[in-house]
Amino acid sequence: MGIFLEYTVNAVQTGLLLFIISSGLTLSFGLMRVINMAHGSFYMVGAFLGLQIALISGSFLLGLAGAAIGSALTGLLAEKVLFQRIYARGPFAQVLVSFGLIFVFDELVRILWGGEIRSMPRPTLLSDSFEFAGAHLEAYRLFLIAFGGVLSGLLLWSLVRTPFGMMVRAAVDDRESAELLGMDVRRLFSFVFLLGSGVAGMAGFVAIPLVNAFPGMGDEVLISALVVVVMGGLGSVLGSLVASMLIGLALTLGQIFVAGYAPVAMYLVLAIVLLVSPNGLLGKAE
Amino acid sequence: MNEHAMSSKLIPAALFAILVLLGLIPIFAVGSGTEFSADILIYAIMALGLYVQLSLLGLVNFGFSAFFGVGGYLGAIFIMNTTRDLFLSLGLTMLICGLMALLFGIVALRTRQTAFTMITLAFAQLLYVLSLADDRLTGGVNGLTGVPRPRLPIALREMGLTVDSDAGFYYLVLVLFLMTFAGVWILQRSRMGSVFAGIRENEERMTVLGFPVFSYKLTGFVISGVIGGYAGYLNALLLGFAGPGALFWTTSGEALLMVILGGTTSLAGPVIGAAVFIGISHYAVSYTDHWRLFVGIAFITIVMFAPQGIVSIAKSRFQAWRQLKTPDNSGLTK
Numbered sequence: 001m002g003i004f005l006e007y008t009v010n011a012v013q014t015g016l017l018l019f020i021i022s023s024g025l026t027l028s029f030g031l032m033r034v035i036n037m038a039h040g041s042f043y044m045v046g047a048f049l050g051l052q053i054a055l056i057s058g059s060f061l062l063g064l065a066g067a068a069i070g071s072a073l074t075g076l077l078a079e080k081v082l083f084q085r086i087y088a089r090g091p092f093a094q095v096l097v098s099f100g101l102i103f104v105f106d107e108l109v110r111i112l113w114g115g116e117i118r119s120m121p122r123p124t125l126l127s128d129s130f131e132f133a134g135a136h137l138e139a140y141r142l143f144l145i146a147f148g149g150v151l152s153g154l155l156l157w158s159l160v161r162t163p164f165g166m167m168v169r170a171a172v173d174d175r176e177s178a179e180l181l182g183m184d185v186r187r188l189f190s191f192v193f194l195l196g197s198g199v200a201g202m203a204g205f206v207a208i209p210l211v212n213a214f215p216g217m218g219d220e221v222l223i224s225a226l227v228v229v230v231m232g233g234l235g236s237v238l239g240s241l242v243a244s245m246l247i248g249l250a251l252t253l254g255q256i257f258v259a260g261y262a263p264v265a266m267y268l269v270l271a272i273v274l275l276v277s278p279n280g281l282l283g284k285a286e
Numbered sequence: 287m288n289e290h291a292m293s294s295k296l297i298p299a300a301l302f303a304i305l306v307l308l309g310l311i312p313i314f315a316v317g318s319g320t321e322f323s324a325d326i327l328i329y330a331i332m333a334l335g336l337y338v339q340l341s342l343l344g345l346v347n348f349g350f351s352a353f354f355g356v357g358g359y360l361g362a363i364f365i366m367n368t369t370r371d372l373f374l375s376l377g378l379t380m381l382i383c384g385l386m387a388l389l390f391g392i393v394a395l396r397t398r399q400t401a402f403t404m405i406t407l408a409f410a411q412l413l414y415v416l417s418l419a420d421d422r423l424t425g426g427v428n429g430l431t432g433v434p435r436p437r438l439p440i441a442l443r444e445m446g447l448t449v450d451s452d453a454g455f456y457y458l459v460l461v462l463f464l465m466t467f468a469g470v471w472i473l474q475r476s477r478m479g480s481v482f483a484g485i486r487e488n489e490e491r492m493t494v495l496g497f498p499v500f501s502y503k504l505t506g507f508v509i510s511g512v513i514g515g516y517a518g519y520l521n522a523l524l525l526g527f528a529g530p531g532a533l534f535w536t537t538s539g540e541a542l543l544m545v546i547l548g549g550t551t552s553l554a555g556p557v558i559g560a561a562v563f564i565g566i567s568h569y570a571v572s573y574t575d576h577w578r579l580f581v582g583i584a585f586i587t588i589v590m591f592a593p594q595g596i597v598s599i600a601k602s603r604f605q606a607w608r609q610l611k612t613p614d615n616s617g618l619t620k
Contacts, residue, residue: 037539082586089593091346092546096589099539103582111576223411223535230404263415267408274408275393278401 002134007252013141015248016148019241021203022225022232023155024075024196030172030235031189034083035091037098039200039225040218041105046071046201047213048109051120054205060123064205071201072194079193084186102219109215117214140209147206151199152241159237168192172235227270233283242281243273308460312453321524324456326564327463328520333544333556334466335513340542341550342474343506344486346403349410350541352390353383353511355533356413357518362430362528363423372436372449372458379519380512387511391504398489407535414533429529433522459520466513471553473509482506547588549595558596562588 021043028034049070054063078101086093121127122140129138159165171178171185179185204217211217228247232239250269254262273281308327312320332354339345357379364375394405417424424430435450437443448454473479481502484492493499522528531537540563548559566584570577592599 082590085590092550093589093593095539096543096546097586099543100582100585100589102536103578103585107576107579107582111579219534219536223407226404227408230400234400260419261415264412264419267412267415270408271393271405271412274397274401274405278397280401 002136005133005135006137007256009135009137009141009145010255011248011252012245013144013148013248014251015245016145016152017203017207018224018228018247019244020148020151020155021200021221022228022240022244023152023237024193024200025225026229026232026235026237026240027168027172027192027196028189029229030237031168031175031185031192032087033091034087035094035098036083037095037222038078038101038105039098039196040220040222041102042071042075042197042218043200043204043221044109044213044215044218045074045105045204046198047204047208047217048113048118050201050205051118051208051213052113054120064202067201067205068198071204072198074201075197076190076194078197079190083193084190105218106215113215115215117212118208119212120208122209144206144210151202155199156237156241164191224266227266231270231273231280233280236280236282239280239282305464312456320452320456322564322568324452324459324520324524325568326561327456327459328517328524329544329564330557330560331459331463331466331520332514332517332541333548333560334470334553335510335517336541336545337550337553337556338470338473338506338510338513340545341555342479342482342486343503345503345507346399346542347406347510348403348535348538348542349406349408350510350514351533351535351537352406352410352413353387353514354518354521354537354541355410355417355530356386357383357515358522358528358532359417359424359430359518360515361519361522362433365433365436365523366430370434370437372438375436376516376519380516383515383518384508384512386515387508388504391507391511395500395503395507407538410533410538411535414530414535417530417533424528424530427530429527429531430522431527433526433528435523435526455524459524462516462520467553467557470513474553478502478505543585547585547595549597551594552597555595555597562596 021039024042025036025039028036028039046067050063050067053066054060057063082097082101083094086097126140126143129136131137157165159169167178167183167188170181171183171188175185204213204221224247228240228243231246232241232243246269247266250265251262254265258264277283308323311323315323332350335353336347336350339347339350360379360382361375364378368378369375390409394402394409397405418426421427435455438447438449449458473482481492481497484495484497485499485502489499518532521532544559544563545556546559547562548557549555567577567581570580570584574580588596
């Protein structure tokens with residue numbers, strides 16, 4: 001039974017990390033129908049900024065804060081300077097501009113930090129692993145579950161309970177009516193974009209001890225996040241949560257039974273879900 | 287009236303001039319100019335393949351790298367292990383890419399819009415992951431290196447033709463490019479092209495009118511996949527290399543970028559988009575290691591200031607210029 005617990009921990013940790021990365025993408029699509037291919041770049045920017053701050057200060061927490069603030073501001077800048085000008089221009093322009101942004105961010109990271117793969121040790125407090133009920137558990141993965149769980153909980157709580165969350169949900173549901181009622185959806189969107197980028201940046205930073213940091217690290221994560229968003233149903237945060245967990249499970253099971261082919265599982269699950277339900281698990285018809 | 291008279295003289299003349307220039311490139315090109323031109327034409331073929339889906343049928347395929355990447359691997363594998371014959375290896379590559387497009391189209395075309403875009407992306411990423419996981423056939427991360435150029439049949443070789451040299455290979459690419467361009471042009475103006483346009487504008491209406499919409503879409507999908515496949519084949523043989531990078535989603539992104547950059551509404555769009563994309567990349571590479579930064583900035587700038595693509599900007603400039611020359615006509619056309 002110990003091995004079962006280990007796999008569960010891995011699946012939940014992978015799923016929660018995916019969820020916090022993709023939450024910003026889900027909300028920005030739900031609010032403004034924006035397809036932001038550069039979302040993975042904010043994940044990368046957070047990872048590198050956080051790593052730099054953690055190396056200088058020697059503090060994991062300061063690194064995490066730096067990752068959050070740095071990537072949130074980067075996201076806000078991109079939104080104010082570029083995305084705001086092209087909302088009305090439809091998906092082509094958005095895909096192209098954000099695709100161009102990927103080139104820019106990947107190369108800026110290469111200029112600032114070089115092209116090498118960079119690693120970061122787990123913080124000393126969390127570097128241990130221990131036996132529990134016959135399972136070999138890593139403290140860092142448990143920390144990631146706690147971190148992802150708290151962040152996801154906060155996100156869902158604020159969406160359901162706070163006035164801000166209500167406005168976001170109202171605007172996702174029916175943007176025109178929300179605007180007629182006097183909501184400034186654009187400002188709301190700027191704020192959601194800022195939050196989503198910041199959360200993605202934090203995810204990038206805490207992922208370094210598991211997957212390292214390198215220019216282009218966001219390009220692979222972006223696809224996983226897109227898979228989550230589409231599988232869950234565009235704009236549905238709860239759908240994204242369910243999809244993240246499914247993919248975490250599929251990846252972990254894939255790792256066990258067909259190591260090396262594990263990512264195949266993710267794309268197969270997506271294809272099956274889309275064939276059965278083209279709008280995703282909890283999405284509304286477009 | 288005047289507009290027609292002008293274009294009927296100007297456009298064939300311009301096309302002829304471009305054709306002559308394209309044919310003369312290997313004679314006058316210096317350094318790697320011939321290879322560079324072949325590179326542009328190969329990506330133009332790929333972009334034309336995507337154009338069939340994106341512009342004619344209105345299908346936003348984000349997994350076009352599947353055909354380009356698999357075409358490259360197939361070309362490399364056939365030429366290294368099976369046959370160096372150009373027509374045989376090219377024909378087999380096209381056949382397999384066509385079958386792949388058929389199988390995949392049957393599944394993917396059941397979905398629409400965002401689901402279609404994502405399922406094509408998933409399919410291409412699936413192949414990318416497989417190419418990395420199973421290195422017996424694909425060489426894994428390193429890919430297949432040292433792929434030789436194909437050979438022409440003896441009869442053609444005795445006439446002094448070769449595709450071994452850079453110039454010879456360039457002419458092969460040029461011929462395939464012209465055939466592709468002409469083929470897509472004919473398709474666009476054919477009855478099938480009109481049905482494609484009908485499907486793009488309003489799929490339900492075409493279904494109600496009794497058109498077998500699914501079969502038409504599948505046909506377009508397969509044509510486009512075959513074109514993407516031989517573009518990948520040519521690319522692998524030009525570089526002497528086939529690798530997983532061609533299958534990664536960024537290749538699909540670049541293909542979309544080329545078509546949209548050039549303009550989705552005319553056949554010149556994908557060609558000009560490919561030339562601008564490869565051109566900017568090529569020249570930025572020779573000036574700086576950090577060429578991607580400038581390529582990215584260039585794209586963002588172009589998209590921000592030329593929303594309809596380069597071709598339509600050029601068109602409107604051309605029309606403005608013509609109206610300046612014949613001011614008395616501008617009132618009539620309004």
